[in-house]
Amino acid sequence: MAADPLSPRKQPVQARSRALVEAILVAAARVLEQSGLEGFNTNRVAEAAGVSVGSLYQYFPGKTALLAALVRQDAAAFGEALTQAANQGATLRETAEALIDVMIAHQSERPALARALDFAERDLDLEHEDDTVMLALTQGALARHAAELPGVDFAEAAQDLMVIGRALSDSGIDPASLKRRLLRAVLGYLTGP
Amino acid sequence: MAADPLSPRKQPVQARSRALVEAILVAAARVLEQSGLEGFNTNRVAEAAGVSVGSLYQYFPGKTALLAALVRQDAAAFGEALTQAANQGATLRETAEALIDVMIAHQSERPALARALDFAERDLDLEHEDDTVMLALTQGALARHAAELPGVDFAEAAQDLMVIGRALSDSGIDPASLKRRLLRAVLGYLTGP
Amino acid sequence: MAADPLSPRKQPVQARSRALVEAILVAAARVLEQSGLEGFNTNRVAEAAGVSVGSLYQYFPGKTALLAALVRQDAAAFGEALTQAANQGATLRETAEALIDVMIAHQSERPALARALDFAERDLDLEHEDDTVMLALTQGALARHAAELPGVDFAEAAQDLMVIGRALSDSGIDPASLKRRLLRAVLGYLTGP
Amino acid sequence: MAADPLSPRKQPVQARSRALVEAILVAAARVLEQSGLEGFNTNRVAEAAGVSVGSLYQYFPGKTALLAALVRQDAAAFGEALTQAANQGATLRETAEALIDVMIAHQSERPALARALDFAERDLDLEHEDDTVMLALTQGALARHAAELPGVDFAEAAQDLMVIGRALSDSGIDPASLKRRLLRAVLGYLTGP
């Protein structure tokens, strides 16, 4: 009965429905970006999407689910981009650079949105779910350079680097120096003292 | 009129007033810890403090200000503890350990509270304000070991380490391995490749 | 325009239509039984019937009409069963027993449904309409035993007994003793002091 | 935490508060009487009482509780009146008359309200709670005339008579003949065949 309040209500099959869901998500992202979690409410999102509240609730069982969908959508896109990057680079440094570039790109595109989504992800305890993919990805990328990383626990390192990467890219640090500093943190962690 | 909504309304001079403010803050922390930002509301806090809402508003211009006071109080306490640690340790490693111990202690004492405060700090954009002290502190600690850190930009490093330290200690990583991993991240960053 | 909101919209002539109406009514009964008046809504009924809401509205002008149809259907079935019983029994007592058996059977079959329908009947002020048949029936049954009932106003008695019978059978009284008690009430009323 | 949704939220101690609660209950009764359970909603009641919704919720945890309070208030008043009557009358018939007079009075004063309250009482499953007193009362009244009632199970009879009495007085029967018919039903039940 009381279904999962974080999952969408039904899969939009028809083309029109998919467009509607898409419109809602786009509007939701905009509202979240401009007004923060504070100002994020279903009525506002529906209005911004040019849709009735009822329609919103047709596809999302509640405010939380909408937020969760946003988070997941972003995580998925991010994961995809990371996947590309993870397989690039002949050296550890090159791979690190590729991954960092993705992180920075993701974050600098819509900083306020990225921040709010990070926020929401924690709030909804969606971290674990989303991070599994990225963790695996990162771990794989590390494993590819095992030769350069003697004695490193890949699982552990992947987790730490994920946390560090996120935190730094989301910290508001001057974008110009961000890449250099992230690189330092990552390579330092891995090949450090 | 439109006064700073983040600052306390007036300095409580009388002893009784100070006690009242203290009681409110203690209660606020408890409420925040137990119910999260979601359940944090002025009526609840006032009740938990055994005080009337009116009195709460006598000393805090609004909910936000109360939250801000909590954040600042915590930051101050944290800063104090860090100050102690920053001056300890003959070697860089030792100093780093001392600082990390403080971070972990601060975080592990009331994890839920620490998390919510971190949350709130960001939400209220209080980061800059609070971090100034810690930044200076960290920077000083680094400077003390300048010999071991050739070519390091202390200001920059302090900022990065602060971010990294916070993120890792708040990440929910197994407390048992947390210190080791934090140390690795910090020393790696500083003395890395 | 403002048509009677309690009457069905049109007589389903086609076989398929009749089946559809039947399916809706069956589903409606089930929903009402399982979820009460509270949870009784057109969307739910339509879904339970495996029919679109639009179709439901094709045959019933509104929620109320659907409910009314349910009430009437039940009343009709009940009336039919009573008709059988009303003509049985050589003595007053025997006839009373037959009628009471029907009442109890009707009520105990789907108690929750019976209750909700009673509820709805009152809510929609359908009592008068439905009871006409039963009243006539009861009155007839009494008349058959006029010899045993000197000085009794059959119309009045029929109404009173109807009310009493319904109330008692719907009162949640232990089914084991229900018949005896109903009999006592009825015969007491009729042949009393 | 999730306290009893049927009980009031706090006892109004101050005179003003009591007046407010009283005003709310009076308004609630009026709304219920005029608009039925259908149109009974907290906003409407608050408005009718000249009070803000917030104030209503200060004293009643929800719509249901408000309704329950109304039912209980009515039941209490009714019980009180019955208590008076139950001790009157030298003969069974006289006592029965006294009780029936109270029932009729209670019902005929505000018929629509009485009906809706009966309705609500069932809806909220408050029957048992309220009826205990009346049952005991009735049982006592019967016991007082035990000599006239050989072989009668007072507990059972009290329950049956309660049900019968309510049903008849609430049935919309012509008030002029109501008393006579009720008396017949009651005495018939008790002293019948």
Next chain:
DNA sequence: AATGAATGAGGATTCATTCAT
């Protein structure tokens, strides 16, 4: 200064009903 009752805007969610396809 303290109290806490009162306010009411705001926000989540439901569901009867319509109508374009």
Next chain:
DNA sequence: GATGAATGAATCCTCATTCAT
């Protein structure tokens, strides 16, 4: 006729804030 997506008014309830006492 059938469909079911879309609508949005209606309703419940919360909580930041004020103000009379």
